[in-house]
Amino acid sequence: MNLLALDTATEACSVALYLGGRIEERFETAGRTHTELLMPMVQELMAGAGLSFQQLDGIACGVGPGSFAGVRIGVGFTKGLALALDRPVVGVSSLPAMALRAIRGGAGQVLAAIDARMNEVYWGAYRATADGLPQSLLEEQVCAPAEVPRATAGYWTAVGTGWGAYADALKVASGVEPVMVAGDALPHAEDILRLALREFESGRAISGDALLPLYLRNKVALTLVEQAALRASR
Secondary structure, X not given: OOEEEEEOOXXXXXXXXXXXXXXXXXXXEOOOOXXXXXXXXXXXXXXXXXXXXXHOOEEEEEOOOOOHHHHHHHHHHHHHHHHHXXXXXXXEOHHHHHHHHHHHOOOOEEEEEEEOOOOOEEEEEEEEOOOOOEEEOOOOEEEOHHHOOOOOOOOOEEEOHHHHHHXXXXXXXXXOOOOEEEOOOOOOHHHHHHHHHHHHHOOOOEOHHHOOOOOOOOOOOOOHHHHHHHHHHO
């Protein structure tokens, strides 16, 4: 299969291509420039591989959680491309994608946290399976750092911007002193692709119009009163 993957759910913008069993990726920290970076990155990657869009067999997309705007950009781009090419898609959550990257680096258990702003984090806990993939230990959720679930005993690796922003509170609430904290870790399209690959191979891909973002919460922004209260609490 020839598969394209992309992720714009966080500050990162990345694309990856699976071609002949090999994966190649482009990754940049984009800030708010995803719309400017995404298509040129995709075109550069495919041109370098000598591959046309018509030669793609499917498209994988990071569907969040993360930035509401970033998630919409990635999902919208994927839906449009998939519908234009009549190709199947697979959506992958940002949290297990980050966990997979840590597992590929040798971690056995991973606590993934993305800074959700508004004094909250997107949270997930994962254990490496025998085939090196992340097994979710609880339902992904959004909550205050002081309210994340307690983790089981053992050695844990902590990844994600939630750890960069709220490490002390997360350690207390989870009951974990991680063996390593990567507080600047962001999702990568390469890992989105690795997780999507098994879905494509198992025939569980979906049509582009069925692809949905994963927000985990409905509220996008604080009111002025809530913003003032949050500033006062810091």
